[in-house]
Amino acid sequence: MCAACGKHISVIAGTIFERTRTPLPIWFRAIWWMVTQKNGASALGLQRALGLGSYETAWTWLHKIRCAMVRPDRDRISGRVEVDETYLGGLEEGVHGRETFKKALIVIAAQEDGKGIGRIRMRRIPDASADSLLSFVESHVKPGSLIHTDGWPGYVGLDTRGYGHQVTVLKRSKASASDLLPRVHRVASLLKRWILGTHQGAVSPEHLEGYLDEFTFRFNRRTSRSRGKLFYRLLQNAMVVEPAPYKDIIKGIRGPQPRNHNI
Numbered sequence: 646m647c648a649a650c651g652k653h654i655s656v657i658a659g660t661i662f663e664r665t666r667t668p669l670p671i672w673f674r675a676i677w678w679m680v681t682q683k684n685g686a687s688a689l690g691l692q693r694a695l696g697l698g699s700y701e702t703a704w705t706w707l708h709k710i711r712c713a714m715v716r717p718d719r720d721r722i723s724g725r726v727e728v729d730e731t732y733l734g735g736l737e738e739g740v741h742g743r744e745t746f747k748k749a750l751i752v753i754a755a756q757e758d759g760k761g762i763g764r765i766r767m768r769r770i771p772d773a774s775a776d777s778l779l780s781f782v783e784s785h786v787k788p789g790s791l792i793h794t795d796g797w798p799g800y801v802g803l804d805t806r807g808y809g810h811q812v813t814v815l816k817r818s819k820a821s822a823s824d825l826l827p828r829v830h831r832v833a834s835l836l837k838r839w840i841l842g843t844h845q846g847a848v849s850p851e852h853l854e855g856y857l858d859e860f861t862f863r864f865n866r867r868t869s870r871s872r873g874k875l876f877y878r879l880l881q882n883a884m885v886v887e888p889a890p891y892k893d894i895i896k897g898i899r900g901p902q903p904r905n906h907n908i
Contacts, residue, residue, distance in 0.1 A: 661709045663888040680875040685843035708894045711855040713883040714862035722764045723787040725757040731833035752781050755828035762828045764865045775799045851897025
């Protein structure tokens with residue numbers, strides 16, 4: 646019952662489960678199955694695991710769950726952070742440098758953890774301009790961090806926004822890009838392998854953000870030994886994002902946004 650107006654509402658109103666006709670235990674089974682799949686979850690796999698009536702239902706459920714894989718108030722990463730871009734898509738002729746007409750441009754931030762990789766963040770961006778790249782950094786990396794990039798001019802200005810900026814000009818080095826910025830290139834390689842392996846490369850551009858969220862969720866929790874904690878975390882997130890209607894999922898609209906309260 647609403648304390649303000651006295652109206653009775655469902656306990657799942659305003660969550661990813663809103664208006665569902667499926668019992669919640671079935672949803673919980675779907676979420677548990679998803680977090681226990683080491684190499685990621687496909688709609689066909691979920692359909693088979695739960696005996697769902699249609700592939701479309703399984704596909705929709707996975708996208709709703711992916712919406713809950715980004716905690717609305719998650720912390721920004723910090724410390725020493727590598728940032729670079731990568732492309733998803735096949736070969737493209739007639740383009741130069743960072744130009745693209747068909748591929749998806751993804752920017753990746755990878756936290757340095759000794760010689761290893763800490764947490765990551767990634768986002769699809771429309772272009773490699775300073776507006777796109779600096780906005781990404783400000784949204785996902787704490788000020789005061791040291792950002793390590795190549796010499797692309799789109800990163801110029803980081804030092805005026807509260808970040809340290811280490812630049813490695815690749816053309817002046819005999820080493821390859823993967824040697825000079827090893828963490829982001831490792832993450833990019835794993836992302837592409839995951840999309841080709843788990844999803845057979847069948848990821849449409851309008852739904853790409855959901856797959857990036859899933860990959861980030863899994864990567865940042867790759868060392869967790871407790872599937873139960875991942876299940877619990879995902880359920881927590883599911884209660885603090887707005888509903889994801891089917892019509893919005895089809896259009897690729899990332900509807901769920903943080904609400905003005907925390908649980």
